[in-house]
Structures are given as C-alpha cells and as structure tokens.
Amino acid sequence: MAAFSTKPMLLCVTFTAILSLCLVLSLAEFQRFVQPTKADGSLSFLVVGDWGRRGGYNQSQVAHQMGIIGDKLDIDFVISTGDNFYDDGLTGVDDPAFDESFSNVYTAPSLQRQWYTVLGNHDYRGDVLAQLSPILGKFDSRWLCLRSFIVDAEIVEFFFVDTTPFSDKYFTNPKDDVYDWRGVLPREKYLSNLLKELDLALKESTAKWKIVVGHHTIRSAGNHGNTVELVAQLLPILQANNVDFYINGHDHCLEHISSPDSALQFLTSGGGSKAWKDDIDWWNPTEMKFYYDGQGFMSVQITQAGVDSAFYDISGRVLHKWGTTKQLYSII
Ligand SMILES: *[C@@H]1O[C@H](CO)[C@@H](O)[C@H](O)[C@H]1NC(C)=O
Numbered sequence: 001m002a003a004f005s006t007k008p009m010l011l012c013v014t015f016t017a018i019l020s021l022c023l024v025l026s027l028a029e030f031q032r033f034v035q036p037t038k039a040d041g042s043l044s045f046l047v048v049g050d051w052g053r054r055g056g057y058n059q060s061q062v063a064h065q066m067g068i069i070g071d072k073l074d075i076d077f078v079i080s081t082g083d084n085f086y087d088d089g090l091t092g093v094d095d096p097a098f099d100e101s102f103s104n105v106y107t108a109p110s111l112q113r114q115w116y117t118v119l120g121n122h123d124y125r126g127d128v129l130a131q132l133s134p135i136l137g138k139f140d141s142r143w144l145c146l147r148s149f150i151v152d153a154e155i156v157e158f159f160f161v162d163t164t165p166f167s168d169k170y171f172t173n174p175k176d177d178v179y180d181w182r183g184v185l186p187r188e189k190y191l192s193n194l195l196k197e198l199d200l201a202l203k204e205s206t207a208k209w210k211i212v213v214g215h216h217t218i219r220s221a222g223n224h225g226n227t228v229e230l231v232a233q234l235l236p237i238l239q240a241n242n243v244d245f246y247i248n249g250h251d252h253c254l255e256h257i258s259s260p261d262s263a264l265q266f267l268t269s270g271g272g273s274k275a276w277k278d279d280i281d282w283w284n285p286t287e288m289k290f291y292y293d294g295q296g297f298m299s300v301q302i303t304q305a306g307v308d309s310a311f312y313d314i315s316g317r318v319l320h321k322w323g324t325t326k327q328l329y330s331i332i
Pocket of ligand 1: 057275276
C-alpha cells in the first residue's frame, strides 16, 4: 500500500508548494521607492495629468510654465496622474509618442527630476506592458511608471493606486475600445489584493502626511463626475486610515473639493492638455473650493508642519491656493 501512495503524495506536496507560491506572488507587496527630501526635510513637487498629445492642446504651454514654477519652487519630483499618451497609450517601447509627448515636451531643467507615474484608462488602450517597461527608463531616466507602488519621503508617504481596473464600464461596455488587461485578470482577485495591500500599507505608515494618487476621480464636478466604484471601494479605506489628500486626473480640469466630515481633500490635476469641456455639475458650494475648466497644473510644498498647494493656468497665473497645518508632534 505504502509503495503506491508515494507518487500521489509527492504530487500533492508539489501542488501545494506551487499553490502557496502563487498565493505569495499574488499578495506581493507594493514596490517601495525612497524619495530623499531637501536638507531641511521639506519637499516640493508638481502634479500634471491627462497630457500626452505631442505638445498639442496647450500641452507645451503647460510644460513651459511647469518649468518656470518648478524652478521657482526647486521641485524634487513630478507626479503624473495618468492618461500619459493619447489616444491609445503606447504601441510598444519604441513608440515615438514617448519622445514626442514626454521627453521632447517637458524639457525645462527644473523638470529633469524623477517622474512618478500611474496609468490612466487611455494608457490601458495601448500596450500596457510597454508603458510599464523599465526599458523606457533607459530612454529617459525620469520615467517611472508602475501600476500600484509606494514612495516614501520621510514626512510624507505616497500611495499610487491603479484605478482603471475598478471601473466596470471598461469591462462591460468597452464600445470600440480594446483594453490591455494583461496582469489584471482575474479582475476580482486583482482588485481585492490591491485594496488589501493598500489598507495594510496605510496602517503601517508612520509618515506625518499620507497622500494617495490615482487616475480616476473619487469626487469631481467635471464631465466624468464621481467614480462610483472608487467611492464604494477605495474611499472607505482612505477615510479609515486618515489619508490627507487624494490626488487624481481623468477630468480635464483643475479642482479642489473638501470633505464635510473629515480632513481628506480631493485634488484634481487633469489639465495637462485638452480641456475646456464646459460640462460642470456644480457641487455643494461648501465642499467645492475651486474649479477651473482649462489647462494647467498643481504644485505642492510639504514640511512636517504644513502643506501648501497651488493651481496655475498656462500663463503661470495662480488660480487657487490652499494650505493646511498639523501640530508638530505626532500621535504615532
Ligand atoms: C489654450 O489656452 C488658452 C488660454 O487659456 C485658451 O484660450 C485656448 O482655447 C487654449 N487652446 C486649446 C486648444 O485648448
């Protein structure tokens, strides 16, 4: 009897080992990057979204002003909130759009810093693996694009979240668009692991400030409006973990919405190129702090004690300023 059972036993052990390896891999933690602060512990950065149009639709003008403000604030890095390449992402790592819409547009010396980049829905319509490929970082060392990842900058921790797979309509009603879901399926598992990892990482964070960045809106008065899937699934995690800001693009505007019941602020910086949609669903005026339908970008300056942010139009004019402070001691 014993002689016969050896083989199935071995098979069973091997199978279990593979299964647990798969489990470990699928629960892999978000990749972490360390972003050094300035000597005084502060940080400053710019945020731009929805931009890659080969310089068109005022993309070049936005880039030019980013260069000037970036120099003035001595920025440490740039955040892109996604929809990096219109209309359909990149066709491959050798797609000339990478140079034409990125390297050859954001040429100012102050913008020669790390770019932390997430994917938008338009990026998912191209070759997603190409846009995520480290090869692009060899062409332009600023480029860092992952699905979900963490940037640890001492006083602040950034949690970048891949929001496109949350939206039902890309799956149920893609119309003529073809989405590249490699690495995302099965979707339910991908999303539940992502949320679990995010919640865990936020709980473990001891940073003074917590900022979550995604492409899609949670709250927005713009054309796309609120993303119901993110309101249902992502927002409760941000609220439970005292996240300070949710920063996104998707709506091609500049926008600041506050929360009625918490400190969480919703900041949209999606004015990197095509804008002026003229489709605004005016919000509760006590929560809606600012809305601009045109092109521009956002700056953020952070110290232990406070955050100052500003929105700019294509002439570099400050359209809206906002700041907040926290007591110097930490409760953690
Ligand atoms: C470029 O920006 C200017 C100033 O905001 C605006 O009047 C113009 O319509 C914009 N062009 C496009 C194509 O959006």
